[in-house]
Amino acid sequence: MELYPEDALWDEVVYLAYHIHWDLDRLLDLQHADRVNLVERVASLNRRALDEAKKLLA
Numbered sequence: 001m002e003l004y005p006e007d008a009l010w011d012e013v014v015y016l017a018y019h020i021h022w023d024l025d026r027l028l029d030l031q032h033a034d035r036v037n038l039v040e041r042v043a044s045l046n047r048r049a050l051d052e053a054k055k056l057l058a
Helices: 006-020 024-029 032-057
Strands: none
Touching: 006 024, 006 032
């Protein structure tokens, strides 16, 4: 069985902890697919917010 790279796991956990303020145990308890899904959705929200901010400043 191949393990998920530790650095990638920490990148995901730190990103989610920063944006959604969940504790480490809760984030580590997530299945990999669920954690990746959350990362993608938070990133999408961040991109939309940045796009809206750019429109307001234009």
